[in-house]
Each structure stands twice: as C-alpha cells, then as structure tokens.
Amino acid sequence: AEDFSLMVLGLIFAVVLAKGSVLKAVAMIALGLLLSMVGADLETGASRMSFNIPELADGLGFATVAMGVFGFAEIIRNLDSGAESDRELVQQKITGLMPTRKDLAESAPAIFRGTILGSILGILPGGGAVIASFAAYTFEKKIARDPSRFGRGAIAGVAAPESANNAAAQTSFIPLLTLGIPPNAVMALMVGAMTIHGIQPGPQVMQKQPDLVWGMIASMWIGNLMLIIINLPLVGIWVRLLRVPYRLMFPSIVVFCAIGIYSINNAPVDVILAGAFGLFGYWLIKHDFEPAPLLLGMVLGTLMEENLRRTLQISRGDWSVFITRPLSAALLAIAAALLVLAVLPALRRKRDEVFVEG
Template sequence: MEFFSILGDNVALGLATALTPEHLFYCALGVFLGTLAGVIPGIGTLAAMSLLFPLTFYLSPTAALVMLAGIYYGTTYGGSTTSILLNLPGTPSAAVACIDGHPMASQGRAGVALLITTIASFVGATVGILLMMLFSPMIVSVALQFGPTEYFSLMALGLIVAATMSNESPLKGLAMILVGIIVGLVGLDIYTGAGRFTFSSPTLYDGISIVALAMGLFGVSQIIGSIRSAESKVSNIQKITIRSMLPTLTECRQSVKPLFRGAGIGSFFGALPGSGGTIASFVAYATEKKISKTPERFGHGAIEGLASPESANNAADQTAFIPTMALGIPGTASMAMMLGVLMIHGISPGPSLMSNSPDLFWGLIMSFWIGNLLLLLINIPMIGLWVNLLRTPYQYLYPGILMFICLGTYSVSNSTIDLWLVILFGLAGYALLRLNFTLPPLLLGFVLGPLMEENFRRAMLYSRGDLSTFVTHPISGSFLGLAVAILATSFYLSARRKRLKEAPAP
C-alpha cells in the first residue's frame, strides 16, 4: 500500500508539472512535428530530433525533454502513414506496416488501416507508460546501490548489446561504438587539461558538438540517401474520409488480442539496450503469423499483421525510457539524445534523477499520457492533411530541411566550424550507410564514452589501480560476464550465417 501511496503522490506531482501551459505547448508542438517528420519519407526519428535539438538550449530541461519525447514517439505514428499509402516506411520501425498495410490500401481499405495503426499505437503506448510508472522506482532503488565499477560494466554491457544487435556483423557494430567513443573524447581532458584529438585547434577544446554530430549523421546523411528513393514513388493516393476509416465488427474482433500481445512484446524489447521498436515490431509480426490459424492471409492485408507490430513499436518507444531515465543508460541513439539534453542543462542522468528532480522525471512520464492522447486526437481528423503532404514532390521539401539544419546548428554556437562538421558528418554518415554500417551505435558511443571514462577512473582511484575490481565486485562481474557471453554468441551466430551463405546449394 505504501508503494501505491507514493506512486499516487508522484503522479499528482507529474500532472501538476505536465499540465502547465508551457509544457502543454511543447508537448503538442513535439507530437505534431514528430508526426509531420514521420510522414515525410526519409526524415525519421533521429533527423527530426536533430532538427529541433538546438531549440532545447533555450528551454527549461523539462520542456526540452517533453518536446523531444513528443517528436520521438510522434514519428512512429506518422511513419506508418507512408508505409500504408506509399509502401515507403517513414521510419525503420514502420517497415513492418508495409507488409499488410499497403495491401489493405490497395484493396481500398487504407482508411481502416490508418485507424487501426492509430488505435494500436495508443494501446501500445498506454501499456508501455504503465510499466514505466510501475518499474522505474523499483529499478532506481536497486541502482542507487551501484558504484563506479557497476556503472562502467553496465555501460559496457549496454554498448556491446547495441553493437551486436544493430547489425548482422558484430565487428561493424563494435567499430561504430569505438568511433563514437573516440569522437566523444575529443577536447580537453577534464582531469589534466591536456588536449586529446584536437590537432592543436582551439575550436575543438570544448569537444565535438552533439548537435553537429546528430544533424550530420541523422539529418544530412538520411536526406542524401532518401532523395532518390522518395522521388521514385508515384503518389497515386486514394482519398481518405472518416467513413472509410470505420472497421467492421470482424476486423475489430481480429485486432483486440494482437493489440495487447504486441504491447507486451514491445514493452519487453523496448527496455533492452540496442533493440527498440524495429526489432519489437518484427518479432510481434512473426508471433502473430506463427499463432494464426490462417497464416496464408499475412502479406495480403491481414489486419492482425498491422495491429500487433504497430502496438509493439509504440510500447517499445515508451519502455525505452526505463533504462534511460532510471539508470542513465540509453539503449538507442534517440535515448542518447535525451541524455544529451540533461547533460547540456547540467543535470546528472541516473538513479539520483528521480530523487533530485522528481518534477522533471514524473512530469515527463505524465506528458506521455497527454502526448499520446493528443496524437490520437490529431491523427484521425488530420489524415487528409498528411495525405496532401505526401503529394508534395520531395525535391521541394529537402532544400528547406537542409536550410533548417544549417540555421539550427549555427544558432547554438554561432560557429562556422560546426557547419563544416555537419557537412563532414553528413558525408561520412552517408558513406557508412552505403557500406552497410549502422549509425546509432556511433551516437551511443559518443554519449556514453566520456561517462565510461569518468567511472573507469573513479573505480581505479577507489581500487588503487587494481583492474580486478571490475570482476571481484559481484554485480560488475555479472554485467561483464553477460557482455562477454553476448559478444561470443553474436560472433558465433555471425560466423554460422556466413558459413550457411557460402555453403553450396544441395
């Protein structure tokens, strides 16, 4: 009973924070811009968050997080629209919606498909938020017992999981992590004042700007890569009316159980570092097809194949905040940007956040309820606007997006060096994508690298330089043992896939 009493007080505090006019405005702005970015092919979550990231320098920490969070889960709603209508995923996690969503649109059921994705997104988010409210305080109570050795090992585990789950080749994922750590260490050493990777340039003494890195990697590179694919789609889109969005009773019955199964799957995978909505949605789709009595319907407009993945990726979006806010360990690049906002405002992420800034922590959680309710209200009546937007030729959209990227980057530091860095990271990001490298691990390494170094040094001071401290501490040793096991398993599975691919056909 005491737990629920404390939870009730925290919910009341969160609602009082989230319902202020300032936070309501930035929540509405975030979810609207997130949906807009999700609808436009090739933008995606990280590019949208990067575009608005400079604005967070001028906002309060709570307003900044509320807005970026709205963009984060808002793009998931919008990304499904292009998947259904154009067979072109607006976000990676919306790719599964193409499998049955686009066939439904081809059969004249685009309105039903769009309504089901909206409802599924709301149900998945609701389950994810409830789990976050219940489990975050429990995780924090355990994490408060952690020292620098445990934090270093936990961050190492998170980076290894992210590296091995984000690509078929674990070596490529690890390479991106290492590059991110190196880029994150650019600047003056906080203990000795010695320059590292600065090439004697005073402009690099403060390190690489996370704004320049994020905008280049996830803004410019994504736009370069999506220009050709977006222009190759012919926007022959049917008219969507409110009447055409009403599902039949059979479709409603077929959707109910998949909605909650998908929410459960998404909640689990969202809390795991390196997985997120994309993996959750694919697992949810495979599960529905596996348990279905008529699996041959999947791929031809099965409503279960749309409802479950959409519920899963939105539940994953919410539970991804559990390790990020409770432990200070981001599982995805989007969550790394959330931590970046906290550090920019001088707030230490981790278990102490809940006790030191309860209004921020619980205000953010309560804003999820408001944001997802706004998305439910926005998406249904504004379907016509998104459909008309999709008819806009992409060559008219991306120049304006690039202009906003440049303006946003320059407004943060008034430095032309940051503009050159955006171009450099944009070209490098595009080249890495062409070579089948995944970019999110790089940003995770960039954010967690300096934190790992700080905890490593503290652990060395406490143990007087004894490296065995990371193994002799039970929790730390368990994290490192699990990391080694995951890494070994990933290399084994990668080698096995390679052997099977190279084996001659029977």
C-alpha cells in the first residue's frame, strides 16, 4: 500500500511541476498508465489492448516510446520550425571562454544558492534539472539589485541555473536508487535501461549490486571532470558542428535512432512504432502537451498496478487499506493536497511565471 501511494505522490508531483496546463499533465499521466497496460496481464497472462497484433503481445517497449516522443518528434519539430535560421547565431568567432576573477567573485554566491536549490528539487519526484534551472534563475532575478540585467549577460543568471542543473542531475539518483522511483523523465530513461539489462532499481540494488551503485557514483566525478575537457578546449569543434545545415544532419540522426531501437529486440516493428510515436509526439508539442509525464506514467504504471493488485489480494479486496495504514494515508493526503493546490489560480500563475521568466 505504501509503495503504491508513494508512486501516486510522484505522479502528482509531476503534474504540479509540469509546464503548462494541469489538466493536460493529468491527461498525459493517464495516457502513460494506459500504455503501460498494453500486452499480457501481469498475473493471468491474458492479452490486453494488443488488438490481436502479435508484436504487441509483450507490451510497448519503453525505449520505443521514449525515442519516438522525444527523438523523432524533436526532429520533426526542428524541421517545421526552421532550424536553419538559428545557425546564423554561431557564425561569429567565440572568445573569452575562461572566467575572470571578477566573474568568479560575482558568480560564487549564485553558484552556492543554485547548488542548494537544485539539490532539493532534484530529490523531489516530478522535479529534475529543468525545474531546478528555471527556479534558480527566477530566484536570482527576484533577489537581484538590478533585475533588468538578467537576459542581457548577467553572470548570476547563467551560473545559478547551471549549478542547479548539475546538482539536480546528481541528487535525482537518490529516489531512483533508494525507492526505485524515477523522479523525472531522464531517470525514467535510466529505469528503462536498467530493466533492459535485468536490473530492478530499489532498496535491494545497493546490497545485491554494489558495483553498479559505486560505479554510478564514480561516474559522476569522472563525468564532471570530462565535461571540463569537453566543454572548454573543444568548444570550437561543437560550434563548427552547429554550422552544418540541419537538412544534412537530420537523416543521420534518424538512422542512428532507428539502429538503436532495432538493436534492442532486433524487431523492425519497433522502428515503425517509434516513428508512429514520433508523429504523435509532434502532435503533443504542437498542442502544448508536456510529454515527460506520459513517460513517467508509463514507467510507474507497471509497478503501480503490481503493488495495487498485491495490496488488494492481501486485504481481500478491501480498498480502505490505503487510508487505514498511516504512512499510505499520509502520502495520499499530501498528493490530494498538492493536486488541489495545483488547480488554484494563484499557484497556477506562479507556475506559469517561473517557466516564462526562465
């Protein structure tokens, strides 16, 4: 009961912190939960929502949906929005990459505040690096002596979001490794990758596979050191890559995406499904739907259903077990309170303000 309630709370956090309409975020989560049910029933093995299509008997692959909604849909969006015009911004020579002493002195407080804020928001289910970046930028702008400098090169407006982004990326592993719950879409991709390799994230993973956990922790240190090397000395290479016309780049991107999807199950139908979800993802973008809650709903759907059915079997069908157990009741109460707050006009305006100012 507690596991199910905790996952409900995570999905509600995704609704509260998602960009745009609350109703659309709820719709995306509901759709994600439905997609997680496609395939064989967890206990009886009966086919559900597969429409007698053999390729859907095992359910929809997480990587297939994610690559379609985030990968192919983004390619279509770039082609539609005219990505060529943005490349004029990178024609000039880039100089002054290393920060000066003055830059370091001005950015140090913002870096500290951004790190603290990002660490907190990274742990929260439904949060993540994107929310942390927006929140840190908005906070720095509100406490600044001259807010008009933001958007015109204020170093605090760069240092704080980047620090929050990095901090949230690290702390978002905490709920994933301790509870087995992905707090955001990126961690949902991580769960999918672990599941493909037969690894079940959760409290036991630290005892059963300590090499994996400590390897991930070490990779964070190594990754940050590598970023310094990749970003500063090699930035000229990345700028030159941006100058390549997008019409010449996107075919190779599509090919590599298709190869990646095909290599998982060696199934051509997965590539076709990813293409279909790419079109669907583009439709979502055009109609201001946030695709990340859909991914969270799909990842948590199977775990939620498993814990829900197990709880009802133990309680012999008594639904009151979710509110009679103290921890479960507290988690559901928090989720309900957050959902009520999310639809209040004042909080909705604050949510929109954070994303607009970011």
